[in-house]
Amino acid sequence: MARQWESVIGLEVHLQLKTGTKVWCGCSADYDNSPTNTHTCPICLGHPGALPKLNKKVVECAVKAALALNCKINNVSGFDRKNYFYPDTPKNYQITQFEKPYCEKGFLDVKLNSGREFTVGITRIQIEEDAGKSIHAGSESLINFNRASMPLLEIISEPDLRSSEEAYEYLNLLKSTIKYTGISDVSMELGSLRCDANISVMEKGSKVFGTRVEVKNLNSFKAVARAIDYEIGRQIEAIENGGTIDQETRLWDDDAQVTRIMRSKEDAMDYRYFAEPDLPKLVIKDEEIERVKGLMPESKSAKLKRFIETYALPEYDANILTDEIELADYFERVVKVTDNAKLSSNWIMTEVLRELKESGRSIEESKINSEDLGKIINLIQKEIISSKIAKELFTIKLNDDRDPEVIVKEEGMIQVVDLGEIEGIVDQVLNENPKMVEDFKNSDEGRKPRVLKGLIGQVMKLSKGKANPKIVTELMESKLK
Numbered sequence: 001m002a003r004q005w006e007s008v009i010g011l012e013v014h015l016q017l018k019t020g021t022k023v024w025c026g027c028s029a030d031y032d033n034s035p036t037n038t039h040t041c042p043i044c045l046g047h048p049g050a051l052p053k054l055n056k057k058v059v060e061c062a063v064k065a066a067l068a069l070n071c072k073i074n075n076v077s078g079f080d081r082k083n084y085f086y087p088d089t090p091k092n093y094q095i096t097q098f099e100k101p102y103c104e105k106g107f108l109d110v111k112l113n114s115g116r117e118f119t120v121g122i123t124r125i126q127i128e129e130d131a132g133k134s135i136h137a138g139s140e141s142l143i144n145f146n147r148a149s150m151p152l153l154e155i156i157s158e159p160d161l162r163s164s165e166e167a168y169e170y171l172n173l174l175k176s177t178i179k180y181t182g183i184s185d186v187s188m189e190l191g192s193l194r195c196d197a198n199i200s201v202m203e204k205g206s207k208v209f210g211t212r213v214e215v216k217n218l219n220s221f222k223a224v225a226r227a228i229d230y231e232i233g234r235q236i237e238a239i240e241n242g243g244t245i246d247q248e249t250r251l252w253d254d255d256a257q258v259t260r261i262m263r264s265k266e267d268a269m270d271y272r273y274f275a276e277p278d279l280p281k282l283v284i285k286d287e288e289i290e291r292v293k294g295l296m297p298e299s300k301s302a303k304l305k306r307f308i309e310t311y312a313l314p315e316y317d318a319n320i321l322t323d324e325i326e327l328a329d330y331f332e333r334v335v336k337v338t339d340n341a342k343l344s345s346n347w348i349m350t351e352v353l354r355e356l357k358e359s360g361r362s363i364e365e366s367k368i369n370s371e372d373l374g375k376i377i378n379l380i381q382k383e384i385i386s387s388k389i390a391k392e393l394f395t396i397k398l399n400d401d402r403d404p405e406v407i408v409k410e411e412g413m414i415q416v417v418d419l420g421e422i423e424g425i426v427d428q429v430l431n432e433n434p435k436m437v438e439d440f441k442n443s444d445e446g447r448k449p450r451v452l453k454g455l456i457g458q459v460m461k462l463s464k465g466k467a468n469p470k471i472v473t474e475l476m477e478s479k480l481k
Helices: 056-068 164-181 221-240 286-295 300-310 315-321 325-338 341-359 370-381 387-397 404-410 419-432 434-442 448-462 469-480
Strands: 005-016 080-083 093-096 103-111 117-129 133-137 140-144 151-157 193-203 213-218 248-253 258-264
Touching: 005 164, 005 221, 056 103, 056 117, 056 151, 056 164, 056 286, 093 117, 103 164, 117 164, 164 193, 164 221, 164 300, 164 325, 193 221, 213 221, 213 258, 221 248, 221 258, 300 315, 300 325, 315 325, 315 341, 325 341, 325 370, 341 370, 341 387, 370 387, 370 404, 387 404, 419 434, 419 448, 419 469, 434 448, 434 469, 448 469
Parallel strands: 213 248
Antiparallel strands: 005 151, 005 193, 080 093, 103 117, 117 151, 133 140, 193 213, 248 258
């Protein structure tokens, strides 16, 4: 009987915080939009005698993350030096939290598309600093120290994940949860979110984990999932062929879709951790935690519940609209204009999200702002245009700066409500389609609605979508009877 295997996965996520300045000094944290090596000082460059001072805003952001991820916040924690040499680490050590992090023992409840739910434990979250940025150009390597000492949170999960699907959904939930707090952009594209995966395999039913391998260079959640699947297969194949798995760090090659050896994995002793002598203990009082709790914005779960209860939206709609805080905010701005939550939801979930998917834009980059979408929906509600014409208007508005109401007037899109004009079109359709009329009269009650819909469609086609659908339907039904 073939051996059966089970994978064990834990994720380490690094978040850059939106604090304006660096973690130990007053240098600007806007490292990407500034000339190279201009946001530096003796503190973040590690000059002898320069003393770090903890940015209070970093602590506030850290507490928000802890509260969002259901963690226990330690009133007293400390900082440690993690010693290693690398060209973009100006001090030759990183200030982090090793012995006692500021918070630990959190969790996230994750739900898969299949409906299955599971819990992922958060081992700990620690405050630390980022390194500089190496730029490799041919045979040369250049270093930009603007990023050195950017404030980071490292969120370390328990090894509770068992598949790439679980890891992918956990990361998505973690990202949206943190995004709702406002402490980070959580963007892999911008570099404000980075993820490393620790992967091992063991025989199904075993209580002993296999040797873990850390995989780096993961630039998207899909890359994380692909790397996990590859590494699981590689490890199983190696063991079944009589080999062993070494504890090591590997890089994900997204072009070749394989992992490659980077270095042997260091243990804690290799980093020669010791308490940071230039920083006092970090003390977070209960009063401070309560103060930050009062600053916390509405959570994703609370917003989901409110959308269902306040706007009477189906859970499916509410889940989609609250997936990203920017989309949820967009929806609420549209509803302020339309006073119609369900119609606003329908338009966002169909036309807006379709357009964003096709264009590759985010909701913040949408060419249809919330006010304009609200105006388009209101034109439908006032029966000035039909739903069909509204979709044409939406398409025009993607590349037209005119107000939706102006476009409707200037392009002759206003709905026809004149009874005589519509009746003339209805009569024309009935005269030109005697077979359909006869079919309607001879059909059973189950088929009649389909024939009626076909005749109404002909009227809408002749009127170029401008005829009021309600009037068309009433006239058509009356004449057919």
